[in-house]
Amino acid sequence: MSDNGKPRFGMYWASSCGGCEISVLNIHDKLLVVDEVFDVVFWPCAADFKYEDVRGYPDGYIDLCLFNGAIRNTENEEMARLLRRKSKVLVAFGSCAYEGCIPALSNLTSKADTLQAVYLNSPSTENPSGILPQPRTSVPEGELEIPEFYHTVKSLGQVVPVDYTIPGCPPEPHQIWAVLETVVAALKGQADLPPAGSIIGAGQTAVCEECPLTKNEKTVRRFYRPWEVKPEPGLCLLEQGLVCMGPATRGGCGALCPQVGMGCRGCYGPLDGVEDQGARMLTALASVVEAGRPGMDEHTLEKEIEAVMDTIADPAGTFYRFSMAHSILKRARVNGNGGKPGLQSGSGE
């Protein structure tokens, strides 16, 4: 607590798009309540603080720190470790911090390929001399240093212990507010904090529970991309062949996407007890795919099944859009060394 009796609040933005910060601002006039209740001691996006300020704080100085973004480079990791030390309650805020989200999809490729795509091959890039970011550069004034870019994107929880997780890409404002209310009540001794390690600001059942679309027994003969069909209103999108991650995704968002004809993207992550959200969804879809006819020989049947599954564009990006860092796939092998330990090119080249 600060001298004025207010709990100290911090928020930080690591490897992420910034949407999580906007989402906090989206609690609108309740933001004034946050300012009233908390003493903001670190929030680079909203107020002027320096890393040096944080380094100067005693350990455990910050009562509540919302950390959004994945761990992608040395700066992210350094800040994760620093804020862990300085915070009493560290919250993985949003999908990147929780399970890697979009940045972690780059685990499907190598660091070199990522840099190539961004700095050399992207059509909008003009880089005739082929300059790539260097951690250290000598200039007449001395040596410049920028954070080192990692091979593998990790979630916050894979780097430091986190106390709670608020899922979502981004978390829904009403859920953020509900969490803040609970924390405030707890700090005033009016409520208990949720059990350590739990996922807060989200539901306990899948998105389908909140989704008003009519669900029937399902069979899918082929899948469509959203632009290929106009979904029939009121009917479960999955039944219409639109990939909807709703059944495999934690609810709490209010099923916003499926209600406007866009299949759930899966941003709230898996449900309790599910090891791998993408694999879960794949097995579920595989169970309802209808291909071939009874009595068909296995080879032809296999081809038919493949043809149906081929109608899913970018399966890894679809089923692991948010959960790559946490998945049992872990990451693509690099250097073709068969994934043997110690040989992975982990030197930060």
Next chain:
Amino acid sequence: MSKERIGVYVCHCGSNIAGVVDVAEVARWASEALQDDGVVVARDYKFMCSSLGQELIEADIREQGLTRVVVAACSPHLHEHTFRKATERGGLNPYLCEMVSIREQVSWVHTDRHKATEKAKALVAGGVERVVHHEPLEPIRVPINEATLVVGGGIAGIQAALEIADSGYPVYLVEREPSIGGHMAQFDKTFPTLDCAACILTPKMVSVGDHPNITLLTWSEVEQVDGYVGNFEVTIRKKARYVNEELCTGCGICEEKCPKRVIDNVYEAGLGYRKAVYRPFPQAVPKYPVIDTKNCIYFERGKCKACQIFCPTKAIDFEQEDQIIQVKVGNIILATGYDLFDARRIPQLGYGRLANVFTSLEFERMCNAAGPTNGEIVLRDGVTKPQSVAIIHCVGSRDRNYNNYCSVICCMSSLKFAHLVKERTGAEVYNFYIDMRTAFKDYDEFYQKVLSEGTHFIRGRVAEVTDAARLPGEEGKLIVQCEDTFIGKQRRIPVDMVILSAGLEPRRDAKEVAKKFGISCSADSWFIEKHPKLDPVATMTEGIFIAGACQGPKDIPASVSQGAAAAARVLSHIQQKELSLEPVRASVIEEKCSGCRICNGLCPFNAIIFHEDRRVTEINPALCQGCGTCVAACPSGAITGTQFSNEQVLAQLEGLLKIPVNGSSARLPEPELA
């Protein structure tokens, strides 16, 4: 450190396992390397399944305070029950025992001793990690309805129905033809004793018809089966006979007066005629005829009614409609029999094209004293006795173009045909065979008897039956072209008559029937038994049994044995009044179910129910067989399978991967930062 105290028992299985796996090393290793996982004792023993082996486990549970047991031996299919019982006798819940297969999965499939031993260790480690997550389970108890449904009124179904009914329990016998009797009722003599089929079958048929405990539903078919062992609800369609069974006396006047003659493709195998109102044969049970509406003049043109006019008891009722009957039964026996291979599918053998080529079933009818020729063996013209007859074995059997399997009965019935031809016509008989298969009691003696009667046996496959004469003496004859493998030459044998011993095939609708009753079919479509040796009449679905040729080709004695065996299994269920079902079941955690309905159409046993009002799915534990399909499919982890929970399976994988394989861990590295 695990909170459990685990005992590991490694079986030698004589030399079955110990011949390939260093079992002592596996036990030694488990007692050291798996200490942190809770292993407090690990032993190897010659035969863990022996009473001494089991006592080892029991004693350790008591003396060492074990809380979990892992047995590394054969497949759980064989001895899981044994070791669960031993675990229970030791004082633990039987489901706290886990079996690891190091015989089927290791010693029988590997030769490298070192690698096999390492693999056995990995499997044991998986079992140890897994068993920690086992939970004590209690069997599910369900009451058993005393009534039984028998589907199919051939000899297997008749035997099963009589056994159960004689024991004092009600039986519903459903048969889709107008009469019971099945294929056996079409035969003349039976091998090897040559007693008349009708003489031994009809008394049994009469017993079924008269039995106070048997409700006979002929001209009926099962439409739907709901429920589970002990509590099936069966919907049966009793097709309209257009004959009032209350009034009909079975006098046969309607048949006599009916002006419409129809070729009888079923009972007479196309060799004879019946009327549009008919009983398949005079001894039919029940005695009531049926009207064949496709051929009846009244149903075709609205005129005639000869049967109705002449019926002395006014039993003909053209207004009769199909009846839907619901029955509740505890067990079901399927004895749906076989179809004969259609010999037209082998055009080079000439059936359907050359008049004097007959199928085995046609010949059976021809020999039958009550058949279309009054038992005379004659050519298609109905008068000429053949001077020479060829009998071709394995038609449609043991032939990769048709059916790979042996149809079992054809050698013996072909020998019987040879004997009957000799006896009744004195003709020269040629049997064309691949291998002579005369196993079982008195069968080979019969073969020797036929040999001594002067029948010619030619070992070789027949290439063709033709009427195109090429050599002197072939004019007006059927020529059988074949290879005689004993003399290594092609031969042409001119004959007057050819009999094709057609193979046995699964019923055309076997797959649909299997689906209706929730059992499985082989690739050929024979029904699959629970265990080919040790449980031949049960199926993987509790309470559904199979008997006779629906399970695979078999002769009359085998079908009767299976009918009786299935009845014995059913009676054992009934006597127990209540059955314990394996508690290995899937269940829905209702608070976690979002009602997405992914699982709803997946259950092969129809155990999944969706509650529209609460929008949640439920699994009926009595119907569920624990197959795990829905558990795997549930995208939100709301369905768990006891004994196959995610925790158990993942823990087992962790254990398996813990063991270094060839020096390096098979486990993938954690992603490194940087």
